[in-house]
Structure formats: structure tokens, C-alpha cells
Amino acid sequence: MDNVLISILTEHSNIVLYILMFSVGISIGMHDGIIQKIKEYHIKIFIIPAGIIAGSLLGGLFCSAILKMPAGHATAVTSGLGWYSLAGATISKLEGAELGSIAFMSNLMREIFSFFIIPFLALRFNHFTCIAPAGATSEDTTLPVILKYTNEETVVLSVLNGIICSFFVPILISLCLNAG
Known part of the structure; x- marks a missing residue:
């Protein structure tokens, strides 16, 4: 019975990930203050994720030039925005295991690096800068570090950023990958 369940979950991993993301969205949406904060920020909540996405894509283009790698491949790797499990698996399926492994390691390193740089950014810059290195992981794995070194307002923006980036x-x- 356990093997059958594991087999079903591994065969439909993308669906499982989307269900988990939907569940996180529902649980966040059920908090009383979230809806008010979203209304307060209105369209401004897209500024941080847009900057993170643009910066990640520009970083991919920069790495493409340095490493003599196709621009589509390099930007696909950085498009993981720190979500190493999805980026690695998706790129492996679409372009092969080598590029998928690069995506996995690159995005894993981004997440690990975030744990170390967030405290520094919180001390030296404003709290909003702590969200950028985390990328899509700002709603889950790096959220405790952001919570520890910033304030409640930044945490709300961090969660919203993570949802938008993950989407x-x-x-x-x-x-x-299609452009490159």
C-alpha cells in the first residue's frame, strides 16, 4: 500500500506541488490582517517580486556571457528564484539532467546564501532588502530568518513575495527555455 501511494505521488509531483502551494495560499489568506495589508499595499506588492525577477534574469544573462552558456539556459536556471526542487526537476525534464543539476545546485546555493546574508542586510540596509535574496523561498524556508531579523510588515510582504515569485x-x- 505504501509503495502504491509513493508511486502515485512521484508520478504526479507537479500536481502535488501545486496543491501544496494552493494550501499555503489558503492558510495565509485566512489570517485576519493579511487582507487589510494587501488592500493597503494594492499594486505596490508587485514591486519587490518584479525587482527580484528582473534581477534574477539579468543575473542569468550576466552568467551566460561569462560562462559562454546559451542565454535561454542561464536565465532558465536563475528563473528558479531559489526554488531548487522545482527548478531542478522541471529543467531536467525539459533540457536534460546536466542543466537540471546546475539549476538544482544554483538555486540551492541561493537559498543557503540567503540564510547568511539576510541578517547582514537587516542590519546594514532596510528590512525590505532582506526579501530579495530569498526569492521564492521568502514564503517558507527563509521566512523564519526574515521574521527574526525584520518586522511584521516585512514578513507580510515576504509571504506575498514568495507566493508571487513561486507562481x-x-x-x-x-x-x-523556449526563447533560448
Whole structure:
């Protein structure tokens, strides 16, 4: 019975990830203050994710030039926005294990690097800068560090940023690989 369940989950991993993301969105939406904060920020909540996405894509183009790698491949790798499990698996399926492994390691390193740089950014710059290195992981794995070194307002923006960035990861990966 356990093997059958594991087999079903591994065969439908993308669906499982989307269900988990939907569940996180529902649980966040049920908090009383979230809706008021979203109304307060209105369209401004898209500024941080747009900057993170643009910066990640520009970083991919920069790496493409340095490493003599196709621009579509490099930007697809950086389009993971720190979500190493999805980026690695998706790119492996679409372009092969080598590029998928690069995406996995690159995005894993981004997440690990975030744990170390967030405290520094919180001390030296404003709290909003702490969200950028985390990318899509600002809603889950790096959220405790952001919570520890920033304030409640930044945490709300961090969660919203993570949701928005996570939504765009599969779209950006597909667009970058199709463009390159």
C-alpha cells in the first residue's frame, strides 16, 4: 500500500506541488490582517517580486556571457528564484539532467546564501532588502530568518513575495527555455 501511494505521488509531483502551494495560499489568506495589508499595499506588492525577477534574469544573462552558456539556459536556471526542487526537476525534464543539476545546485546555493546574508542586510540596509535574496523561498524556508531579523510588515510582504515569485517560476522557466 505504501509503495502504491509513493508511486502515485512521484508520478504526479507537479500536481502535488501545486496543491501544496494552493494550501499555503489558503492558510495565509485566512489570517485576519493579511487582507487589510494587501488592500493597503494594492499594486505596490508587485514591486519587490518584479525587482527580484528582473534581477534574477539579468543575473542569468550576466552568467551566460561569462560562462559562454546559451542565454535561454542561464536565465532558465536563475528563473528558479531559489526554488531548487522545482527548478531542478522541471529543467531536467525539459533540457536534460546536466542543466537540471546546475539549476538544482544554483538555486540551492541561493537559498543557503540567503540564510547568511539576510541578517547582514537587516542590519546594514532596510528590512525590505532582506526579501530579495530569498526569492521564492521568502514564503517558507527563509521566512523564519526574515521574521527574526525584520518586522511584521516585512514578513507580510515576504509571504506575498514568495507566493508571487513561486507562481512565476514554472512560467519563467518555460519562457526562457523556449526563447533560448
